[in-house]
Amino acid sequence: MMAPEKRTRKAVKREDMEYQASLESPASSDKEDVAVDMSPRGNGKVKEPCRVCGDEVSGFHYGVRTCEGCKAFFRRTIQKGKEYTCRANQECPVERLGKARTQRCCFCRFQQCVAVGMKIEAVRQDRARGCPSASGSRSRSGVDGSDGSDAEQEPAETKPKRVRQAVVNTRGATRKAPTKAPRGAAPDTASSSNGANEIDDSGFQKFTSLMPRIPRLVQQMKSTVPAESPWKESLITVLREETAKPGAAPLEVICNVLDKKVYSFVEWARDSSFFDSLDYEDQKKLLQFGWNSFLMFDIIYHLSASEISDHFELPNSGKLRMTELAALGLSSNSAAIQEVVESVRKLNMNRGDYLNVKMILLLNPFVPGLVKMRPIRYAYEKCQEDLKAESTTNHADLPGRFANVMKLVTEVRKFADEGEHFLYTRARQDGYLDDTLLLEMIEMKRES
DNA sequence: GCTCAAGGCCAT
DNA sequence: ATGGCCTTGAGC
Numbered sequence: 039m040m041a042p043e044k045r046t047r048k049a050v051k052r053e054d055m056e057y058q059a060s061l062e063s064p065a066s067s068d069k070e071d072v073a074v075d076m077s078p079r080g081n082g083k084v085k086e087p088c089r090v091c092g093d094e095v096s097g098f099h100y101g102v103r104t105c106e107g108c109k110a111f112f113r114r115t116i117q118k119g120k121e122y123t124c125r126a127n128q129e130c131p132v133e134r135l136g137k138a139r140t141q142r143c144c145f146c147r148f149q150q151c152v153a154v155g156m157k158i159e160a161v162r163q164d165r166a167r168g169c170p171s172a173s174g175s176r177s178r179s180g181v182d183g184s185d186g187s188d189a190e191q192e193p194a195e196t197k198p199k200r201v202r203q204a205v206v207n208t209r210g211a212t213r214k215a216p217t218k219a220p221r222g223a224a225p226d227t228a229s230s231s232n233g234a235n236e237i238d239d240s241g242f243q244k245f246t247s248l249m250p251r252i253p254r255l256v257q258q259m260k261s262t263v264p265a266e267s268p269w270k271e272s273l274i275t276v277l278r279e280e281t282a283k284p285g286a287a288p289l290e291v292i293c294n295v296l297d298k299k300v301y302s303f304v305e306w307a308r309d310s311s312f313f314d315s316l317d318y319e320d321q322k323k324l325l326q327f328g329w330n331s332f333l334m335f336d337i338i339y340h341l342s343a344s345e346i347s348d349h350f351e352l353p354n355s356g357k358l359r360m361t362e363l364a365a366l367g368l369s370s371n372s373a374a375i376q377e378v379v380e381s382v383r384k385l386n387m388n389r390g391d392y393l394n395v396k397m398i399l400l401l402n403p404f405v406p407g408l409v410k411m412r413p414i415r416y417a418y419e420k421c422q423e424d425l426k427a428e429s430t431t432n433h434a435d436l437p438g439r440f441a442n443v444m445k446l447v448t449e450v451r452k453f454a455d456e457g458e459h460f461l462y463t464r465a466r467q468d469g470y471l472d473d474t475l476l477l478e479m480i481e482m483k484r485e486s
Numbered sequence: 487g488c489t490c491a492a493g494g495c496c497a498t
Numbered sequence: 499a500t501g502g503c504c505t506t507g508a509g510c
Contacts, residue, residue: 097491107500107502110493141500
């Protein structure tokens with residue numbers, strides 16, 4: 039049953055690493071950098087310099103071949119949420135000199151880590167050890183960006199197959215866009231039976247023709263994101279509709295609003311020709327794993343831009359706080375969400391950044407079990423590049439801005455997973471999720 | 487059973 | 499705080 043997804047995690051991860059390395063290694067080729075180490079420990083194996091500091095590489099760490107020191111430094115920085123400042127001009131040398139554990143400028147070292155492509159999102163929130171993929175029972179946060187909670191496992195068999203189809207087929211955009219081909223019987227899905235090598239075999243031809251078009255298609259997809267004021271109006275409309283229902287509890291209102299938002303999210307994604315060109319199963323996975331952080335960040339950004347106020351008056355039952363809606367109902371996270379709002383403000387994030395972050399949250403190549411990951415990864419990296427370019431060219435006054443935005447992405451994912459867990463345990467119990475697309479999305483993710 | 491990339495431990 | 503070494507656990 040889980041066999042088809044088995045390859046995938048490690049092989050795809052590996053492929054991702056190599057792809058990343060190929061992108062990140064600028065002028066100097068790998069071959070130029072390496073030397074054969076004939077020392078007893080080196081055992082005649084290839085020795086190469088850490089991409090951050092030039093020390094001896096000990097393996098792939100967070101997506102890049104680095105030494106043990108930079109690996110530990112990077113992990114500590116993320117896990118402990120450290121923030122550094124540079125006492126000089128942010129161009130300090132980060133090379134390791136000899137074997138001495140000399141103090142290096144942490145700011146510049148971390149900047150270098152991010153610059154060579156070390157992935158902040160690969161540092162796990164849950165501190166679980168071992169292989170990052172964690173298929174089998176359930177997935178974890180971190181690389182795969184999935185549910186980091188220790189929620190109980192729902193037996194997959196309890197859910198009818200019908201629902202499996204429902205998420206995108208019946209209730210999603212295809213309903214409104216019948217011209218889209220039914221892809222259940224498409225030849226590319228047939229190849230997933232052995233779960234191996236789809237990317238290089240059936241997917242390759244399609245991918246190579248799609249690849250040059252991806253930046254434009256992604257741009258197109260971004261351009262269909264509603265502008266600030268229509269976004270605000272549609273949220274207010276939904277809120278009015280839901281709060282008008284007599285006797286609606288605040289959490290019920292939140293669930294209903296989220297359900298409608300999830301519905302439009304699915305429709306929006308499926309209406310994009312880029313998203314539509316992705317493998318059908320992958321589309322479903324991206325939607326299932328991305329909706330929570332996507333909607334959360336949506337509200338966070340608009341709160342930061344002061345497009346909406348934090349308080350919304352309910353006709354019958356007091357006030358609804360927008361931070362609580364953003365927290366997916368988990369009010370204990372409201373304060374943390376408010377802090378993220380402040381961070382977005384401090385980072386001076388503009389609409390371009392907002393669109394890039396949204397795409398990064400949706401087009402997450404670390405979602406477990408993706409069949410044809412390449413176009414997703416390419417688009418994801420394109421958005422990261424855009425984000426980085428914006429930070430370096432227009433926000434020189436905010437050192438480390440790009441890395442901080444990516445940290446926010448990780449935080450939003452974590453809060454979104456917590457919120458989703460809350461919805462699944464609490465709101466479902468109260469019956470607020472009955473017959474909602476929201477519940478289907480949550481359940482399907484848990485089944486996968 | 488081996489490999490690899492996670493996190494942890496602890497002498498420095 | 500650092501980084502070398504250890505443990506862990508999924509994938510093969």
